[in-house]
Amino acid sequence: MNDVEKDTRMTLENMSQMLKEAQDNKYAVGAFNILDYNSTKAVVQAAEDANAPVIIQTSAKTVIFWGCSAIICWVKELLSSSKVPIALHLDHCKDLQLIAECIKAGWSSVMIDASSKPFEENLALSRQVVEMARPKDVSVEAELGAIVGVEDDIHVKQQDAHLADPEQAIRFCAQVKPDCFAPAIGTAHGVYKGEPKIAYDRLEEIAAKTAIPIALHGGTGLADDVFKKCISLGCAKVNISTQLKYAFIDGFVAYHNAHNTEYNPLNVIDAQFNKLKAGIIEKINLFGSAGKA
Numbered sequence: 001m002n003d004v005e006k007d008t009r010m011t012l013e014n015m016s017q018m019l020k021e022a023q024d025n026k027y028a029v030g031a032f033n034i035l036d037y038n039s040t041k042a043v044v045q046a047a048e049d050a051n052a053p054v055i056i057q058t059s060a061k062t063v064i065f066w067g068c069s070a071i072i073c074w075v076k077e078l079l080s081s082s083k084v085p086i087a088l089h090l091d092h093c094k095d096l097q098l099i100a101e102c103i104k105a106g107w108s109s110v111m112i113d114a115s116s117k118p119f120e121e122n123l124a125l126s127r128q129v130v131e132m133a134r135p136k137d138v139s140v141e142a143e144l145g146a147i148v149g150v151e152d153d154i155h156v157k158q159q160d161a162h163l164a165d166p167e168q169a170i171r172f173c174a175q176v177k178p179d180c181f182a183p184a185i186g187t188a189h190g191v192y193k194g195e196p197k198i199a200y201d202r203l204e205e206i207a208a209k210t211a212i213p214i215a216l217h218g219g220t221g222l223a224d225d226v227f228k229k230c231i232s233l234g235c236a237k238v239n240i241s242t243q244l245k246y247a248f249i250d251g252f253v254a255y256h257n258a259h260n261t262e263y264n265p266l267n268v269i270d271a272q273f274n275k276l277k278a279g280i281i282e283k284i285n286l287f288g289s290a291g292k293a
């Protein structure tokens with residue numbers, strides 16, 4: 001690690017320890033996708049208020065939009081007055097170059113998503129990322145199977161979606177040794193059309209046989225009891241992205257509609273922050289991570 005990396009990482013944690021504790025104690029750490037400084041602040045302050053460990057999650061698109069150094073600046077600024085364990089995690093990334101850039105800039109965790117590749121290739125790429133990340137004390141999430149929906153520039157159609165195979169999952173985890181594993185279990189990215197069909201038996205089998213903390217993708221729109229059941233079966237990380245995209249826009253629009261002659265942007269930003277933070281706290285409470293910092 002160079003000095004810049006050390007400086008940034010002094011206060012960020014990787015996901016490894018926080019997810020192990022969550023797995024052992026049957027709760028889940030929320031991973032919330034941020035969009036800008038205001039939403040990052042909402043994640044950190046929600047975690048502070050709830051005294052919960054939290055994962056600030058960035059899509060590859062958001063990282064490319066702002067650049068690594070801007071995001072690291074916001075996170076460092078917020079960490080300086082924060083006491084809860086916080087990880088900065090790169091969500092679904094297919095690009096090894098971008099993963100390397102994020103690790104160099106100070107991210108404490110990354111996800112390699114090579115799930116669209118044939119099994120052996122996914123395994124090799126995921127291993128390569130673990131070899132890049134582990135010496136820097138950066139945790140790694142890897143995916144197997146195909147999660148339906150749109151996440152960033154990754155589009156998976158219904159007919160192409162398939163659940164992770166338990167035997168392949170065991171081999172994959174034994175060889176890659178990720179800190180967090182994302183098997184496709186029937187959840188979907190984006191907004192659910194109709195009732196989601198979660199393969200609970202598959203989740204239970206994979207979680208038990210791999211013993212790796214499981215990440216639940218496509219969290220937005222799942223019923224409270226679905227979250228609880230998935231967490232009880234081994235999900236230790238829950239991703240929330242789409243819900244925050246809605247809160248981000250709706251928080252802004254609702255305030256403006258209610259005060260449509262007022263042009264005070266700071267009030268609008270504040271309304272957006274409050275909408276985001278309230279939604280995040282609700283999820284932290286539901287996942288059982290409140291008070292676990």
Ligand SMILES: [Zn+2]
Pocket residue numbers: 092147151189217218239
């Ligand atoms: Zn996802």
